[in-house]
Amino acid sequence: MHLKLDQAPWQSAAKGVDAAGHHQPVGYWHETVSITPGAPLADQLDCDVAIVGGGFTGLSTAYHLKLHKPELEIALVEAGVVGHGASGRNGGFVMPLLGWDLLYAVDKLGDKTAGDAYRVMYDAVSYVKQTVAEHQLDCDLEATGYLLLNACGAREKRGRREYEAAHRLGFEHQWLEGDALNAYINSDQFTSGVFDPHPCVINPAKLARAMKELIASLGVRVYEQSPLLELTDGQPAVLRTPEGELHARQVMLAVNGYGEALGFLKSRILPVHTFIVLTEPLTAAQLDAVGWSEKRASLESARNFIHYFRLTADNRILFGGEDAKLYYQGRYFDADDAVFDALKERFRAYFPALRDVAFTHQWGGVLGISLDMFPSFGATGDHNNLFYAGGYSGHGVALSNYAGAIIAPLILRAGGETNVDTPPNTPFFVGHKPFWLGFEPFRYLGVQAYRALLRAQDSIQGA
Numbered sequence: 001m002h003l004k005l006d007q008a009p010w011q012s013a014a015k016g017v018d019a020a021g022h023h024q025p026v027g028y029w030h031e032t033v034s035i036t037p038g039a040p041l042a043d044q045l046d047c048d049v050a051i052v053g054g055g056f057t058g059l060s061t062a063y064h065l066k067l068h069k070p071e072l073e074i075a076l077v078e079a080g081v082v083g084h085g086a087s088g089r090n091g092g093f094v095m096p097l098l099g100w101d102l103l104y105a106v107d108k109l110g111d112k113t114a115g116d117a118y119r120v121m122y123d124a125v126s127y128v129k130q131t132v133a134e135h136q137l138d139c140d141l142e143a144t145g146y147l148l149l150n151a152c153g154a155r156e157k158r159g160r161r162e163y164e165a166a167h168r169l170g171f172e173h174q175w176l177e178g179d180a181l182n183a184y185i186n187s188d189q190f191t192s193g194v195f196d197p198h199p200c201v202i203n204p205a206k207l208a209r210a211m212k213e214l215i216a217s218l219g220v221r222v223y224e225q226s227p228l229l230e231l232t233d234g235q236p237a238v239l240r241t242p243e244g245e246l247h248a249r250q251v252m253l254a255v256n257g258y259g260e261a262l263g264f265l266k267s268r269i270l271p272v273h274t275f276i277v278l279t280e281p282l283t284a285a286q287l288d289a290v291g292w293s294e295k296r297a298s299l300e301s302a303r304n305f306i307h308y309f310r311l312t313a314d315n316r317i318l319f320g321g322e323d324a325k326l327y328y329q330g331r332y333f334d335a336d337d338a339v340f341d342a343l344k345e346r347f348r349a350y351f352p353a354l355r356d357v358a359f360t361h362q363w364g365g366v367l368g369i370s371l372d373m374f375p376s377f378g379a380t381g382d383h384n385n386l387f388y389a390g391g392y393s394g395h396g397v398a399l400s401n402y403a404g405a406i407i408a409p410l411i412l413r414a415g416g417e418t419n420v421d422t423p424p425n426t427p428f429f430v431g432h433k434p435f436w437l438g439f440e441p442f443r444y445l446g447v448q449a450y451r452a453l454l455r456a457q458d459s460i461q462g463a
């Protein structure tokens with residue numbers, strides 16, 4: 001296998017660091033933490049494991065490799081700064097969602113496999129809480145729970161079935177309507193909801209930067225401003241960056257939605273974008289007006305094109321979703337004015353009482369989506385020494401943070417270690433190769449047609 005970076009898709013998005021070497025923040029979270037870009041790789045270096053990508057997947061892999069085997073020489077190269085990608089820009093929902101939803105997973109996989117896979121997702125959520133507590137990672141973690149809101153009859157029916165499936169599989173969801181629902185959120189747009197008490201929210205940029213400090217303290221060499229330009233498969237594999245080269249026995253490709261530009265899992269993990277708008281901090285009276293002051297649940301509206309909304313630590317409302325876009329030829333964008341405008345309009349429809357609240361930030365980013373919405377972990381290459389994890393399909397904060405627990409044992413076992421086990425129930429995630437979606441322009445046209453279908457269903461249902 002030979003990978004080469006096609007720089008064209010990057011031209012439309014921030015690189016993370018400007019020509020003068022200063023961090024280029026994208027969105028609010030990046031402004032809440034001080035980021036000084038680290039030095040690039042400027043040498044030729046031999047290492048046991050090279051990790052490409054400084055998002056949660058790469059950071060978690062480095063962390064778990066070091067936990068198992070502290071003497072490993074690990075080098076991580078990141079194109080911009082750690083947390084530049086989805087991991088530093090997301091909504092911060094740490095949730096167990098897999099596929100479209102639990103019902104979808106049950107329909108596709110059956111009770112047993114879906115139940116086991118969801119248990120892994122719950123383990124991933126618990127893992128984030130434990131790791132943050134254990135290492136006192138400063139990331140504004142708030143145990144909010146998560147409420148999936150229904151806005152129409154069709155979604156309410158599906159919500160009921162989802163709630164029943166959750167109970168059958170042993171998950172403690174609660175059905176909410178009337179006053180019980182209003183105690184969480186007060187908007188006449190929503191008639192019912194399913195509450196899951198387990199999820200939490202974080203400040204994702206803070207978590208990514210704290211994880212960078214943690215792995216560096218364990219001896220991982222982290223090189224920022226170091227895009228992988230070319231990877232030549234082999235034993236060792238050779239990874240070329242603008243000013244340096246890594247020779248690595250094993251490689252972890254932790255690039256998720258950015259794999260497309262490297263030609264990795266191209267057209268299998270699609271670079272789909274989602275966007276967010278953020279309000280100014282709300283006053284106590286404004287929060288009361290929408291019934292969001294006491295139970296600070298993170299919220300999502302149940303539709304094909306979801307809306308996700310939550311409060312930040314300083315009481316802003318983060319409001320994201322509305323559309324999800326694959327751009328022609330897999331280009332990357334940090335902004336889309338049409339989606340920002342549509343999000344603001346929707347926000348005002350959900351919360352007329354907050355019509356005059358100002359928006360201070362708007363941004364977006366790329367995530368990796370597979371056709372069946374399930375993630376993939378595995379090994380590939382002529383020497384089976386190129387590992388990967390991705391395709392979390394919009395719900396990767398928990399699982400990408402947990403990714404190392406699953407992939408590190410596979411890397412170590414392939415490297416000759418015998419006494420390392422993967423966590424229980426993870427086989428479903430390993431070797432699940434995403435479908436290939438074809439070449440441009442057919443891929444783009446196919447995805448546009450599918451988007452139109454999903455939008456039409458949302459609008460017919462009135463969700």
Ligand SMILES: Cc1cc2nc3c(=O)[nH]c(=O)nc-3n(C[C@H](O)[C@H](O)[C@H](O)COP(=O)(O)OP(=O)(O)OC[C@H]3O[C@@H](n4cnc5c(N)ncnc54)[C@H](O)[C@@H]3O)c2cc1C
Pocket residue numbers: 005052053054055056057058077078079080081082083084085086087088089090091092093094095226227228229254255256257258259262274275276308320363364365366367368389390392393394395396397398400
């Ligand atoms: C706007 C937005 C909102 C989201 N909200 C949520 C949410 O609330 N909850 C949830 O569960 N999920 C959410 N997600 C998805 C979630 O953020 C991702 O699934 C998760 O962060 C993926 O982590 P990752 O490390 O695999 O990928 P990324 O965080 O994208 O990391 C990949 C890294 O690789 C680097 N890179 C790329 N190419 C190269 C190269 N050639 N050489 C070196 N480095 C390279 C990139 O700069 C990037 O830092 C959201 C995503 C977005 C974009």
